[in-house]
Amino acid sequence: MNALGKHLLLELKGCDKEVLNDIGFLREALLAAAGEAGATVLGESFHQFNPHGVSGVVMIAESHLVIHTWPEFGYAAADIFTCGSSVQPGKAAEILVGKLGSKDHSIIEMQRGILDT
Amino acid sequence: MNALGKHLLLELKGCDKEVLNDIGFLREALLAAAGEAGATVLGESFHQFNPHGVSGVVMIAESHLVIHTWPEFGYAAADIFTCGSSVQPGKAAEILVGKLGSKDHSIIEMQRGILDT
Numbered sequence: 001m002n003a004l005g006k007h008l009l010l011e012l013k014g015c016d017k018e019v020l021n022d023i024g025f026l027r028e029a030l031l032a033a034a035g036e037a038g039a040t041v042l043g044e045s046f047h048q049f050n051p052h053g054v055s056g057v058v059m060i061a062e063s064h065l066v067i068h069t070w071p072e073f074g075y076a077a078a079d080i081f082t083c084g085s086s087v088q089p090g091k092a093a094e095i096l097v098g099k100l101g102s103k104d105h106s107i108i109e110m111q112r113g114i115l116d117t
Numbered sequence: 118m119n120a121l122g123k124h125l126l127l128e129l130k131g132c133d134k135e136v137l138n139d140i141g142f143l144r145e146a147l148l149a150a151a152g153e154a155g156a157t158v159l160g161e162s163f164h165q166f167n168p169h170g171v172s173g174v175v176m177i178a179e180s181h182l183v184i185h186t187w188p189e190f191g192y193a194a195a196d197i198f199t200c201g202s203s204v205q206p207g208k209a210a211e212i213l214v215g216k217l218g219s220k221d222h223s224i225i226e227m228q229r230g231i232l233d234t
């Protein structure tokens with residue numbers, strides 16, 4: 001089975017609530033995750049919500065990393081979508097789990113672009 | 118089962134190859150999809166690859182829409198992640214399938230943030 005992309009869906013529960021509302025910390029965390037994975041960063045877009053919560057994306061040459069946080073629940077959803085064999089999305093996942101202090105996480109891996117060629 | 122977010126993963130095969138390499142068209146398509154879903158656009162980041170392919174994200178107050186295209190295979194991966202009951206992600210999916218001219222598509226729906234509360 002040959003897929004064009006690998007997509008990790010991270011369910012991050014039991015996170016540090018303060019971290020989940022800190023847009024600067026989350027931006028650095030996503031950039032660190034991209035770097036650790038060996039990805040090339042192309043762009044980003046981060047947003048702080050009122051009264052709480054952050055959304056942010058880092059576009060990479062190999063696809064993207066994105067996060068949405070609910071500090072009130074200690075929960076974040078993060079995706080790491082990569083293509084090509086030069087990047088290591090699992091390393092990016094480890095970074096995010098660690099930096100957010102998640103005490104209860106799960107990762108679903110989806111194969112994207114399974115073609116008939 | 119109460120989830121914070123609804124995440125649609127679109128596998129779009131048999132698309133119009135020219136459209137998949139047209140960054141302007143794809144940007145308009147994602148913005149149209151966000152608008153049709155009733156979402157509020159916060160930011161965007163689009164990138165053209167050489168020799169072909171486009172990646173783009175539209176951040177919305179309700180989460181995000183993202184696309185990665187492989188014109189050489191007539192394939193695109195798109196995600197529509199929304200939270201809250203005021204938006205209709207299914208309408209965004211319909212727009213993308215139609216605008217990309219996909220002749221073979223599938224949509225997987227994932228629930229994100231199923232909490233124990």
